[in-house]
Amino acid sequence: MGQEHAGHSHDHTAGANAKMLGWALALTFTYLVAEVVGGLVFNSLALLSDAAHMLTDVAALVIALMAIKLGQKAPDEKRTYGYRRFEILAAAFNSVLLFVIAIYVFVEAIKRFANPEPIQSWGMLAVASVGLVVNLISMRLLSAGKDKSFNVKGAYLEVWADMIGSVGVIIGALIIRYTGWTWVDAVVAVGIGLWVLPRTWVLLRDTTNVLLQGVPAGLALSELRSSVVAVPGVEGVHDLHVWSISNDDVSCTMHISLRAQESASEVRRNVERLLREKFAIVHATIQTEQAGEPCELTGSGAHV
Template identity: 40%
Template sequence: MEGEAHLDQTIAGRFKYAIVLTALTLVAEVVGGIWTNSLALLSDAAHVFLDIFALVLSLVAIKLAAFPATDTRTFGWHRAEVFASFINGITVFLMALGIFYEGWHRLFDPQEVKSLPMFIIAVIGLVMNLFAASALHQHSHDDLNVRSAFLHVVGDAAASVGVIAGGLVMYFTDWFVVDAVISICIAFVIFWGAWRVLREASHILLEGVPRGLSVPEVVEAIHAVPGVNHVHNLNIWTICSHILALSAHVDILPEYKEERQAEVLRAIEEMLMQRYHISHTTLQAECTMCIEAPPVIKELRHRPRVRDQHGHHHDDGGHAHGPGCAHGHHH
């Protein structure tokens, strides 16, 4: 736990550093964009503004994840970072739509731009972005929250390069339609980054199997543990970037008495942690020796509902429900 807390503190410190740099870039590009009449620079400024939104949201998510579990939130607030990533992805996507719309109009109605000041301000923005990106890069590979923020900053750095190139072209040629072309290119860069973040965050929020993990491979590995006869009712999911979870019923061979069943389960847990980094496991030992083995993955069923004499729906516990879906538990 101490190592995890230290990791969160390190990431939080890097986020604060990136937020300060990004805020300075925002001020420079908003003032510069209005002064130079550059849509490309203002588009980059819009991206920077949402970079700050993303970074602050991600920092808040780290703080929330440090809160302890409670009797109403048994997983604590770890999922907050995934939710933050999802919101980041949506905001970036909407921003890209706005940039594309404005850029498309300027394609047919180019406006004069003060290209030299635009170039200088874009260079300043690029330098700030590179410093911010370098602060986040170390943790961007294994933390979805950091990766989403890192993509914001990298996308903005790429946009700054485009603005710099456009400023040079317009300075020497006065071909001001370049400003609109660069804005549209920035929009496409943002679309791609947003799609990747939304796809990953949605997969986690929908309880998908962690990317890179194969259910058949994990089942085979569990079967290879001495004493295991069969595995069923298996679920594998991601709680947050650092925590993978698994639950399963394990049918243990009858010659393994009760005290040895615990050893089998402990061996499974150690194997899952070492080989697949699955740190949150819930295993139920059984000794049924079923003639026909149940399926590895159990189909979820709705809680049964019955009508009372007044025609109202009730579940099997007697609580009335509306038209929504009530999910049952694994047994």
């Protein structure tokens, strides 16, 4: 009965998060379209650069929604790990797209430094002010679930960062309005690009590592190996692999050689406990064998 209640509660939490994410996505996407149109109409590169950053917000919200929806879909005969890797594919596509947009903004900014163009500062200010309000509303919508879900928290941080971009565009518009320095628009655009690109690079690096089934960030394979070898009864470790399906779902496989006269089941349980308690790895496949004997002839497997 207790398990049923816990699962039911989890469904309610996921449903509430999905609803808030949906509202935030609708607001953010609507403003993204308005900002692109405003940037073109008012000739503001800063608005277009901020729109590129707003695109990361839309992508983060879509990814968060995908994680909730696809995360509830059970594995099947064709996809035994389920569908959670769609989240990583979407994030990787998003980061590549952002790099392309950033290159465009930087090239256009160089042109405008050399040949400044007239800018309608009041229109630029109005669009950026609306963006600030949209960001504040989205942050309010997401604040309730940010401490209960890593996906919601990631989306919340994206919206928070974009709020900084909106403030930058507002300041730039005011400077242009009262000084006539149109080159400030290009400076703000480059500044927003430099603010977004490092975070975009981190996102691309981490998603590529997941797609290549690399060792998850924050986990040292040498430390894991030495910790397993230190377990009583373990002679050695080989064929050790650690990877993740998504950013928070780590899996591990290994072969361990046993010392003479050691109980395979007991040693295996101790290794499982170590992985779970020290490295937060709960999905592990461990094969045991006697030291010096071919593992393909004397092995037994266990799934955690």
